[in-house]
Amino acid sequence: MVCLREKAAQHSFVRVQFIYRKQHDFYSHRVLIRMLLFAHVHHNQPLIQYIADIEQASIAVKKLVSESEVGLDIETTGLDPILDKIRLVQIATPLNTYVIDMYHVPISVLNPVLTGGPIKVIHNAKFDAGFLYVVSEGVMVEPIFDTMITDQVLHHRGYARSLKDLSKEYLDIDLDKEKQTSDWGAEHLSETQIQYAGQDAHVLLPLKHILEEKAVELQIIEVVNLENRLVPAICWMERSGVNLDRNLWNKLVKSAEAKATRLKEELNLSVAEHTSLGLDLFGNAAVSINWDSPAQVKKLLSDLGVEIENTRHSTLESNRGAHPVIALLLDYRGAAKKVSTYGTDWEKHVHPTSHRIHANWVQIGSATGRMSCKNPNMQNLPREAAYRNCFRAAPDCVLIKGDYEQIELRLAAQIAPDARMKKAFYEGRDLHSVTASYLLGKPETEAVTDSQRQMAKAVNFGLIFGMGARGLSSYAQNNFRVRMDETEAAKIRRRYFEAYSGIKNWHESQSRKLETRTILGRHRILEGERDYTNRLNSPIQGSAADGLKLALIKLWETRHRVNAYPVLTVHDEIVIEAPKELAGKATEWLKGCMEDGMGEFLQEVPVAIDITAKESWG
């Protein structure tokens, strides 16, 4: 292939056409098409048709709809689909690239190509499809093959790569990105701008073919298909956005600010008392310590005779009794976190025109396959009802929330597999209580106390992913307020693996794997002993992510059933917005999609979904 590539690059377009005819029987059609592409991409052959009138655009569209796949890219005057404009839409076939000037052609002319018709090959399709979705008032680009997302799947990266990087690696083409940020709103576009625009669309088809070949080699095509089907659903959710009640939010901010200010004063006073620094002329504590600085806090505590390794919550908590400022500091930290991370600044993410929050959903946001979210992060809002209730349904609508119950434990039970754990889930029993019974040596029928269940919860969550006795001891203390010393934790750990021998065997079988796979086939490469716990966690966390993603896909692909749409998702939870009168129907729809999505992977253990409809989230 390398030699073909070089050969192609050496020939002019006409010359390659000649080779194509002459050696038609020798090279496959696909290979020759690729040679053509390399030839004129390398020689910067134009074959680029600039279109700035409706008639020409219609002719191009007629040709384009009969293609099986086209490269697509857009140039815009900015990054905001609501506030900014699309200037160019570039659509590439193997032989031609049309650069269509949207200042002179209405978007509707392109609809037959955009929705249905050929596969649209796009780099970071969420951007282009999201823009087109807004501008065309609801026409979704479909079907999509996203070269950025696909590359990420192949490389199990936690981050995406640019089209420039992909072109360099796979096609040995240097894309000039200089013009990317040029003025696309200018009345007349320069020839170089048009060439740049065309070139970007041009490399997409050959990229797709190479990525697909690699996907087949890696036996990962199902994951690639899942991710590509997901793109429209993510666009849909992101463009839907979610409504924030700014009045409610402001009240929370104000009270957090007041609390933080008060606690800071108390902290200063407390230190003044204990350091004989006394008060200043105005009766204020003459202490100038920045309580937001871990370094300064650590130093101060050391001066007060409390030596600690760090100032994180768990460390401070276990030294609570050592000095009165520590308890105050813990309270202050809570309030300060609310003020900084969930303060007034957070509201800047409300869009000026839509008045909703359109967060940036990152489709493959983690190495395991989970999504992430930023600007703002909708996935780490405080769980307190007061905060989540700030997210309210639009007028006459409800928010319906569905979440998978103990999804990772269910997946672990199947993947290990562990017969006892599977049985407990099949019988619809509460796994934490079941675990408590085993650890305590009680018969399963006998009730366990709340604190016993709490202990078992820590055990289930921790030990399943390879936590050790020491870790379990502090984990139980920090997260579940359960005290157990290390010896006790070790004993519990032994009992746990006696009860769940399937989990024990699974742990042993995973210790030397170089690659993990989710049930669907999503992979992650792991090296070294250090990655042992990742080997356990990745297929579970990743399979849960795959199942949730399929649920989102099903929502999109069956959207005609109910006039509703997703507004956010948090790893094991999907929230949709629906008109009040459709609440019942929408609830069934969400539940069904979530069951079916996860059910494709979790087949040997029941999928359980907790679902509620309210006017607000939380």
Added chain:
DNA sequence: AGTCCGCGCGCG
């Protein structure tokens, strides 16, 4: 002024 990193902490 802008950039980078570690710490700490919100969520699953």
Added chain:
DNA sequence: AAAGCGCGCGCGGACT
């Protein structure tokens, strides 16, 4: 033998 995992964000502090 022993080992929880995955994110994004705000801050302080050090650097340019």
